[in-house]
Amino acid sequence: MDRNGTGGPRVPGSQWYDGEAGPLVRPYAMTGGRTRPGPTGVRLDLIAQVALDPGAPRFDNDAGLGPEHWALIELCRAQTQSVAELGAGADLPVGVVRVLLGDLLELGCVTVSRPVPPGQHTDAHILREVIEGLRAL
Template sequence: MSEDAVGSQWYDNEAGPLVRPYAMTGGRTQPGPTGVRFDLIALVTLDTTASGADDSLLGPEHRHLIDLCRVETQSVAELAADTDLPVGVVRVLLGDLLERGRVTVSRPVPPAQLPDERILHEVIAGLRAL
């Protein structure tokens, strides 16, 4: 096999160097011992109390996730799409950030727990009557 043929499997002129997902996660497939489930709709927010944290030990993918969360709260699915990484990789990286205290994770309110629209209309009507 020629040297060009060997090198072409690791480098794509248009896409740049190819980095396998396991290289980004250190071979891990689970987000760590945090016990938090990173559902696709889980909301990830940058923890502003850790703003002075040292990001120099983080990988470029970790820093990219922090930058995306710095702008606004993002779902796991949005972060995966914006970073162009597989969801499994994003979950592992978010687990690292959660363990370092750089992000917080919350769940959106399920529709079944939201107040009924009829009740809200009655409250509005009651306030207008005052």
């Protein structure tokens, strides 16, 4: 194992290189040191569904968005995806994806919706039984 603890050969003059994994970019570099999404008030849990907003303003490469933002936009352009799927598709940690999605939400590029939890689905069979029970009174 070398001095930086990676186990791989160290490239001279580069502290951001792991011999086995290749070049490294620390998550805080992608998010500007932020660990939480902006003040959007939207929960970005793993199953939240993210879609590209069709009415979103068009941005060019000078919009201040990083390559990771653009990667998420391109993934959403193809289809609606969960936060977890976006993390896997962009090969980014979910914490980083949440912060970047917060940026995209504030800019109006994406929309986020949460699927209805199974416990909150209305079962038609139960509703029919309740109606029949009320009629029987």
